[in-house]
Amino acid sequence: MIGTVLVANRGEIACRIFRTCRESGIRTVAVHSDADENALHARVADAAVRLPGTSSADTYLRGDLIVKAAITAGADAVHPGYGFLSENAGFARAVLDAGLTWIGPPPEAIEAMASKTRAKELMGIAPLAEVTEADLPVLVKAAAGGGGRGMRVVRRLADLDAELTAARAEAASAFGDGEVFVEPYVVGGRHVEVQILADTHGTVWALGTRDCSLQRRHQKVIEEAPAPGLTEELERELHDLAVRAARAVDYVGAGTVEFLVADGRAHFLEMNTRLQVEHPVTEAVFGVDLVALQLRVAEGHALDDDPPPARGHAVEARLYAEDPAHDWAPQTGRLHHLSVPDGIRLDTGYTGGDDIGVHYDPMLAKAVAHAPTRAEAVRRLAGALERAAVHGPLTNRDLLVRSLRHEEFTSARMDTGFYDRHLAALTEAAPDPLAPLAAALAEASAGSGRFGGWRNLPSQPQVRRYAVAGEEHEVRYRHTRAGLAADGVRVVRADARQVVLETDGVRRRFDIARYGDTVHVGPTVLTALPRFPDPTAQHAPGSLLAPMPGTVVRVAEGVTEGSAVEAGQPLLWLEAMKMEHRITAPTTGTLTALNAEPGRQVEVGTLLAVVEGHAE
Template identity: 80%
Template sequence: MLVANRGEIACRVFRTCREGGIRTVAVHSDADANALHTRVADTAVRLPGAAPSETYLRGDLIVKAALGAGADAVHPGYGFLSENADFARAVLDAGLVWIGPPPEAIEAMASKTRAKKLMGIEALSEVTADDLPVLVKAAAGGGGRGMRVVRELAQLDAELTAARAEALSAFGDGEVFVEPYVEGGRHVEVQILADTHGTVWALGTRDCSLQRRHQKVIEEAPAPGLDDLTETLYDLSVRAARAVDYVGAGTVEFLVADGKAHFLEMNTRLQVEHPVTEAVFGIDLVALQIQVAEGAALENHPPRARGHAVEARLYAEDPAGEWAPQTGTLHRLTVPDGIRLDTGYTDGDPIGIHYDPMLAKAVAHAPTRAEALRRLSGALEKATVHGPVTNRDLLVRSLRHEEFTAARMDTGFYERYLADLTAPAADPYAPLAAALADAHGRSRFGGWRNLPSGPQTKRYLMAGTEHEVHYRHTREGLTADGVRVVHADARLVVLEVGGVRRKFEVTRYDDQVFVNATALTALPRFPDPVAERAPGSLLAPMPGTVVRVSEGLAVGAAVRAGEPLLWLEAMKMEHKISAPVTGTLTALYAAPGRQVEVGALLAVVQQT
């Protein structure tokens, strides 16, 4: 089997293939030449280039790769070409088995505009002020790409342009549509599985309301508190599947508000969040996809659901910095036993700019919802995540938030609580522990002297704030004012504060230091002078490519604070760069197609 995808989902499908005795073929871009999915496959085929449009969206190259590698079947995963009917036809026309629904079903449902018409729902043809707020949405694909909430009519044209560009880059299809935006609703979906013999399973519900940028962050099964609405959702989902003679795994998505279910779309593929359904029903959805594609018949009724499962997506991103994606080396990623971890990375792998910033999915299953939430939040808190900034702390706080634990959440959760969920809460003793571990690691002769020594000083950056710590080498070892140092070596520091002993595990990678779950940056003792940027400088918040500059923007133009000036594309998403102040644009260094690193100077606005 060839998996026409990359990263976590390719590794996930390969795992089932290995267990079932099926040999595997990976495809990879140049950026993914040494990626985990490439390394674990039996065979790998290069797709020249790095951009999705050159590689994972080239169906012709993927079919050629499958034939050249001797594959019998193709699994599309999710994203990329997974909902592309032409690609499905090309696979079938090449004599290969397609692990997915018939192309006709994909055509009917993969375009959200056609899917809504099939379910008797019309998109907005003309938007007026009375229709606001509205949601601009890509007709193809998902994952939050090509989606924009518009609250002011004047913003509609610009958001339509941005959504089209993002959808074209992610899915190879720039079609978008506009629909009413229902606020305060829950995102609920039903997993379906259908065979070629007329059986359609509704495999429970999932709640995916916690989202950022319309992309899911935490998902659970079953969706809590639906009561009598569950059977309605099942009926609508089965009806949608039968309407297009569906075969295989798929998901029907709804917005639940005021006790009513509003159809959103049908995803004709495996969902990112499928592991929570697998955990609750005790099944392997990928294995079932393969069996259905081979013509096997499903049982008349699905297996019985047991317990509750919760999944959290770990992203390399900064939630406090407008969710900016992060790059760098993932030094280490581990979770405690008993937690399922689906990932496309191993220790030491680089996190690049070309693809989605999701590092892994952590899944907990327990008899009750409360136990599953507690198990997952505790595991994430104890997880080792060494590398770029991630959303790990946000996930832990979200899972423990009163509104979420009480199942009162909706899709506006992060709009309301993001500031609280991202407030700095670093350990105040982490810098001291880092300094003591560093001192032990660098001392060759025990560090003591006959005469009392002066205090040693080290500086660290923690949660955006500089911290200076002091300690001394004495005959008794390392000491610090107000704290008893029980033990200190290069990896473990034990401090006693107010009669309470605390352990700190310390790991250092060059100037990056991790103390338990707290990340610090070691600052030089004598910092080099650096050139200051002019006030009003716009610096690239992430590495990426300049894809657009605001129409007519030129040096000398008057701009307003918050006005969009240009857009960067990084990790398959567009990121808006706005004027920091109201004034005059005095310099512009960005042009479409320019690749920039973090901190690159893009423009300068002189305040007026």
């Protein structure tokens, strides 16, 4: 019997595994980098071990240190979570060689499937050996790992070499393995996968299907189970292929077989020899705890002959600290508060007061809704996210709500190109027009002593200015004998935390939270502006500022001060949260300043380069 589990991971998945371990009476051990010393997963475990080394994600790739930590802390089993070393056969062997229980598939099965190139060969599929114009578009993928890292769509043959170089660099940084391969890019396909679970007694379960078609940068954003709209024949084929893949490598434990489905045909993508981020939707539909089942399988227990029956529909949305409207730029800073309405499952590695740094994936949480039908589950999740309190850096919450309510999604006609087609419309700013007034009234109510109360004589209105979605809004209100007042709106109630306004006989309540100059009015985020803006806070036209904290990984070949550049031309690349972000020329002109070199760490707003546009 397993007594103590060390989770060789961090964040949300570590916290989720610890939850099941506690419910099972199993002690827990966390490992953490210097950057994660105060992270939630390190705080909630029964014991935590610091991994010496850098403060970056590379720390979690040190299998030797993790095995040593398990032995030192008295753990008798290791769970790898997902990402990092979860699909590393060498790490699995090191755990077993140390006399510990490995909560995962045999190293041989990981080895056979962890490389996507070898997995395709096992399934009788060969990657492209030489790419021609006729093969376009193609997809460059990392042979190891997943999560969209090391993946590029190439539509022009001239771009292939550069994208191969970028993919290799990103894959090596994320997984310690720079091998990549090229395969045809299926346009208009849906990403459908099958959850499998196998024991050591020869039983393999196929736990239904999941649809994960809504993706950004080839990383899933919204997932659901079961995949809607599949024929019984296609669903049966997917199950059979998944079981066949598992049996081909004598698989044990939880895993996922992924496909692209287009024109009623299934195209094998890969097998992930680990637990998936989206496993909660399968748990909700089948009423199981996949982590608990992983533990039972690792202890040698047999599965029932057949899995439990499926019931209802589940949908999951990944909440990221990022700006979808600006190339999905990751956001950092203090997460002040995070909560969702009752009845929604929230898996997270953060709590109020935690800092979101630059070293790791920007996912804050996963919100999951389960209901008897797909329509009910989608509606429930959209409504819960709209009402969620997410106070801190900018997130993709509004995008998630709009995506879930988009007609293409509600009618289950989505595919992996969903955001390519709809991102611009889905990220159009649509702030609540009453939010600035509500913020001003809450501020006035909280600080009436500072700003003065009502006067016998009529006076000029109080004025407050806020920035909302990049636009400035000015609001006016008055202190009167009856309290705060504003033109065209009846102020029913106002205090520092809540404002109730009535327009055209309809009352609306606004919950207010303020952190410094940032004000959250329900889902709308505002920035309080000073009365007299600083006229010196300007940058020359054409200035390229760092959109996020990160490290300059490389500068485009041949680009130096004085170079002629074209609008949209890549100038340099920043790495943040294990992803590379291109910084491109904003206009055609001359590069008059370049303040970047590989290895330089920069903060948000750092001046990287200046492009002086050509005069018309």
